[in-house]
Amino acid sequence: MGTGDAGTEVRSPRPFERVLVANRGEIAVRVIRTLRRLGIRSIAVFSAADADAPHVRLADEAVRIGPASAAESYLDPARIIAAARETGAQAIHPGYGFLSEHAGFAEACRDAGIVFVGPGVDALEVMGDKIRAKRHVEASGVPTVPGVSDPSLDDAALAAAGEAVGFPLLVKPSAGGGGKGMQIARDARELAAALPAARRVALAAFGDDTLLLERLIERPRHIEVQVLADDFGNVIHLGERECSLQRRHQKVIEEAPSPLLDVDTRARIGKAACDAARSVDYRGAGTVEFLVSDAAPDEFFFIEMNTRLQVEHPVTELVTGVDLVEQQLRVAAGQPLALQQAAIELTGHAIEARVYAESPERGFLPSIGELLVWREPSGDGVRVDGGIRSGQQITADYDPMLAKVIAYGADRAEALARLDAALADTVVLGVETNLGFLRRLLADPAVQRGDLDTGLIDRMPEPESDAAPPEVLTATAAYRDDVAIDEARTAGAHAWRTARGWRLGRPAADAGRDATTAALAADVIATDADDAVWLHTTTGIWRVPATGRRAALDARLAMIERGGLADPELRAPMPGTVTAVLVADGDAVLPGDAVIAIEAMKMEHRVTASVAGIVRLAVAVGEQVSRDQSVARVEPQLAASAEVPTSVPASSDAPHEGAVPTAPHQE
Template sequence: MFTTLLIANRGEIACRVIRTAKRMGLRTVAVHSDADAGARHVAMADMAVNIGPAPARDSYLRVDAILDAARLTGAQAIHPGYGFLSENAAFADACARAGLVFVGPPASAIRAMGGKSKAKALMEQAGVPLVPGYHGEDQNPDLLKAEADRIGYPVLIKASAGGGGKGMKVAATAAEFADQLASAKREAASSFGDDRVLIERYLTRPRHVEIQVFADSHGDCVYLFERDCSIQRRHQKVVEEAPAPSMDPAIRRRMGEAAVAAAQAIGYVGAGTVEFLLDEDGSFYFMEMNTRLQVEHPVTEMITGQDLVEWQLRIAAGGKLPLGQEDLAIDGHAIEVRLYAEDPAKGFLPQTGRLTHLRFPAEDGRHVRVDTGVRAGDAISIHYDPMIAKLIVWDRDRPAAVRRLCRALAETEIAGLNANVGFLSAIAAHPAFLAADLDTRFIERHQADLLPEAQPVPEDALALATLGLLLDRNARMAAQARGSNDPYSPWSRSDGWRLNDEAHDTVTLREPGEGGAEHAVKLTYVGGGYRFHLREGEVAVRGELGTDGTLVTEMGGVRSMATWIRHGSDITLFRAGRTHRLHLVEPLASAAAEAGAGGRLTAPMPGKVIAVHVADGAVVEKGQPLIVLEAMKMEHAIKAPSAGTVTRIRFQVGEQVPDGAELVGFEAT
C-alpha cells in the first residue's frame, strides 16, 4: 500500500477521499486553485499545493501542475475524484509514466468507454442491450438529421465524449432538430473539448437505473446492486436511492450480470458504474459507463456497509476485492439528495455568493450523513459546480427512509443565496415520490406541484422575523451601553419606554425579487415583550435570541423555535422546515434607492456570451431568444420579455460579462 495520496480534485469529493485515506493511515495532499486557497478540503489535508488561477482549465485540469505537486510532496498515488481529470485517459497514462498509481481504471478502459459511440459498439459486441440510435463517427449535420428522422421523434442528442447532462438536448420534432443539435454541440465542445454527438430514441417513461461494479487486477468482478437516479433536472441527477424501488430480483440479477460483462469486456479495474434505462415493460438498455466513482456512491455504501473509497485504494494498490458476489447483500434503504446553490423558480439558475449561514442535520453515523466541501462563510464561485452538499439518509425500509429525509431537509438551513432545499422537500413529500412512481421526467410531470407560484410570507412568519430584529437590536444596544461611559443612560434603552404612555412602532419588510410585496408590521411595546397587531387580532409575543441565531418564541401562548439570521438588511427565517427571505426596508436607505431598470435585459449571473441571435434594431416577439450566456458550463438563453425592438447588443460572442451587466437594450411595443 502506498503511504501518501494526492487528491486531484476539490469540494466534497476531495473531503470524502481525505476522510477515508486518513482513517487508513495515509498521508493526504490537497491541490487547490487561487480561489480555493481557504477551502475545506485544503484545511483537511496534511499538505496542500497551489496549482494555478481560479478557472479549472488553468488549475484542476492542468496535468503538469498536478504531477509537479505529486513530485513536490512525495505522493505515490493520485485519486482523481469525479469530474475534472477523472475520466481522462491521457492523465492516467501520464500518472503511469511518472511512476504514480492512478486510483482508477486502466487508460485503455477509460478510452473504451470515454466515447459514447465507441462504448455502445463495444457493448453491442458484448451482448448488452442498446437503445435504438445512431452512434457513428460521421457528424455531417444532414446525416444526423436523416438518422433522427429514421429513428423517429422525439430523439435525444447526447455529447459523445461526456456526461452529467452537459451537451444533452431533446428534439421533439424535426423542426427543432437543427437548433437543438447546434446547442448540444456548443455545450459538448465547451465542457469536453469535443463536439461529437450521438442520436438515440427518446423513451417516454424510462427509469434511470445504474449498477455499481468493482473489479480487481486479479480477474474478479462484482456488482454492488443498483441505484435509481430517475429524478433529474436538465439531465442532471437530483435524487438517488438504493436499492431501486420495486425492483424485480430477476431483473436486478440480469442487470448486474450485464454490468459485470460490460466491465470485463474492456479489462476494467476499480470502481465503475454502468448506467441503464429501464423501460416500463422490464426491458433495459445500456446508456454509458462512468469509469470513476459516482457522486451518488454513498447510497450504495449505506445499504452494503462498505466504504467504496477504501475498496478503490486497496484495489489500486494491487489488492483483491474485499468481498465476493455471494458475500454482498442489501440492508435497508438509502436516499441521497443534492443540495445546490440554484433558484428552482428561475429554471434552476445557478447562484453565486457567500454562504452567510449553513447548518446541516446532526450526523449519527448510521441514519444521517452529510458530504460537503463548504463551511459557513465560504463562497460559491462561478468557476465550479454549485453543489453545496449531499444529504444522505438510511432506514430499515423506503417509507421510513423518506420520513427521515423529510426531517433532515427540514433541519437544513442555508442563507446568503438561494438553494434548492424547498424544492427537494417538495419532492420528498410528493405523493408520487412516496408511491415510488418514478421516471426521468418526474420533475417535468409534477412541475406545478414542485414549483408552485410563490405565496406571500405568512403573517406569523413576518411577526417572528420582526421579533428577531427587535431582540437583535436590544442585544446590540445593551452591548453598546455596557461599553459606554454611562451604561444606565435612558438613551441606551431599547424597550420602548415612555412616561405615562405605550410606545408604538412599525417595521417594514419586503419580500425578495423585483416588485416584492412590502409588509408593515405594527407593534406595541409592553412589559417584557411586545403586542403585535395582526390581521386576525392582537397577539402577545416575547422571545429570546441566541448568538447562533436560535430564536425561542412564545406567541399567543404557543412556544416554538426558529432560526433567525441577519446579513446587512437581509433577514432569513428558518421555521418548521420552511425558509423565508425578507429585506428590512429602512426609510433613509429607501429614499436613496435606485429606480427600476426598465428596458434593460441584464445578466442573471457572471458568464460568457456564446451566441447572439439578433442585431441592433431587430423587431422581436415575446420569448424569442436574443443572446445566450454560458455559466457554470450550462447555457442560459436571454429572451425577449415582450414584443419589441432591440436597441443595442452590448456584448459580442466570447466576451465575459459580470453579474447584473446590461446585455441587451430593449424597447417594448
C-alpha cells in the same frame, strides 16, 4: 447498517503511504476521511477561492495550485502532477468531475510514475466516447438503445438517419457527460434546429462536436449498477441505484435499491454491467448506466459507463457496508478484490438528496454569496457528505452542489421519513437552496409510491415564491430591534445597519411583541450584507429583505417574472460568461426570440426578448456578467402586427429559461 466510511475492516498492508486528492468540496472531504481511517497521509490541492475550505483544513498537507478559475487550477493536469511530485504522493485520487475521466491525465500520471486511482487509459478512452462505448458493449452482448452512432455523418446525413430510426429522438454529444448539450427532437423540424445547437455546446464544453442520436423512450427509469474490478480478472457488482428523479439531466434524489426491479432483473442487469466492465478490462470502481422501461421493467438498455466514483455512491455504501473509496485504493495499489459476488447483500434502503445553491423560484438558477450559516442535520440513519463551512463564499466558479444528505432505514418508508426530517433540520442561510423543493419532491405521492420516471420533476408545478408568514415577520422585526439595541449600546444608534452575523435561539422581543411566537418561529437567524434577514424555521428557510433600492429592484423583477409587465431590458439571470450572441445589434426580434446565451456552473441559459422590437446589445461573447446585469435592450416597435404579440410574460419560457431542453433520461 453499513456506514460507508467505516463499513469495511482495515487490512494490512496500507495500499499507499501518501495520496493526493485532486478535487475539492464534499468529495475531497469524503476521500480524505477514508485516507485517514486507513492511516494514509492525505494531500489536498486548492485554488485561490478555496484557501480556507474544509477539505484543505482536514488534509494533512495542502498545495495551492492556481487561481479560482477551474481551467487554471483543478483542470490543469500539469499543476496537479507538479503538486504530487512536490509532496511525494504515490497516488492521485481524482474524485469525480474535473480530471476523473480524463485519459490524458491518467496517462500523465503513469508517465510521472504516480498511480492514478481509476481505470486504465484504454477503458477511459473507450467509455469516454459514447459512440465507441455503445459499439463496444454491443459486441459483448449488452443491450443498447436503438439509434445512430456514426461520427462521420454531417448534420444532413445525421438528420436523415435519425428519421429512419423514428421520432422522438435524443441528440447527445459523444464526449462529455452530465446531460450537457443534450436536445430532444420530436419531429424533423426540431431535429434540424437541435443538431447545430448541440454541436455548438459540445464543442465549447468538450472540444468535440461529434453527436449521436438515440430513440427517446418516454417515461423511462434511470437505473445504474455499481461495479468493482481488479487486475486479476475479478468483476463484481454491488446492486443498483435508482436515479430517475432528475432535472436538466442532473440527478436530484437517488436511492438503493431501486423500488422497480425484482430479484431476477437485478441479477440480469448486474451481469450485463459486469460484462460491460469486463469488455474493457476495467479496473477499480465504475458505474454502468441503463435505461429501463417503466412499462416493461424486465427490459433494460445500456446508456453509458461512468469510469469513476459517482456522486450518489453513499447509498450503495449504506446498503452494502462496503467503502468504495477503500476498494478503489486497494485495487489501484495492485491488491485483488477481497469481496466476492455471493457475499454482497443489499440490506435496508438508502436515499440521497443533493443540496444545491440554486433558486427554484427563478428557474433553478444557481445562487451565489456568503454562506452565513451551515449546520448539518443528525439523527439515526443520517449521513452528510459536505465540504462547506459557515462564512464561506459560494461563487460561480464551480458546481453549485453544496452537500449530500443521505438517510438509511430498515425499509424505503423509513428511509424516506428520515431523509425528510434531516432536510428539515439542515440549515443553509445566506444563499438560496433547493431544500424546500427537495421536501416537496419527497412528499409527492408518486415518489412515496416509488412510481418514478425521469420526467416526473418536469411535470411538477413550477415552484412559486411564498410570502413569509406572520410569525416569521414577527421574528424578523424582533431580531432587527434586538440587533439595533445591542449595536446602539456600543457603536451608535445606526450601527446595526452594517452589522452582520448570526445567532442561535430566539430573537429578543421587546415589550410590544409576542415573544413566544417569535421564539418558535426561528432557531437560527442571520443578517447578510444587504441587511436581509435569513431565518431557519419549522416551516422552512426564509429570507426577509430590507427595504430600499435593492428590495425595489427585487420586487420589480418578481413582477416581471409573474407576468405583470414586459421588460424591454434583458438581464442576465445569473453570473456567468456570454457564450453566444444569437442576433446582431439592430436586428428585429419577436417575443421569445433568443438573444444571448450565458453559461455558468455547468449550465447554459438563453436570455430571450420579452417584447417585439429592435435589439440593442450591451455585451459580447466572452464577457463576464453579473446577476441582473443588462445584457441587451429591446426598443419596442410601435406598429407591430396585430397577429404577433408585442410582449410575453417573462415567466413564460424564457428570459430566465435554460437553453437546453430537459431530456427524460440521462444523468
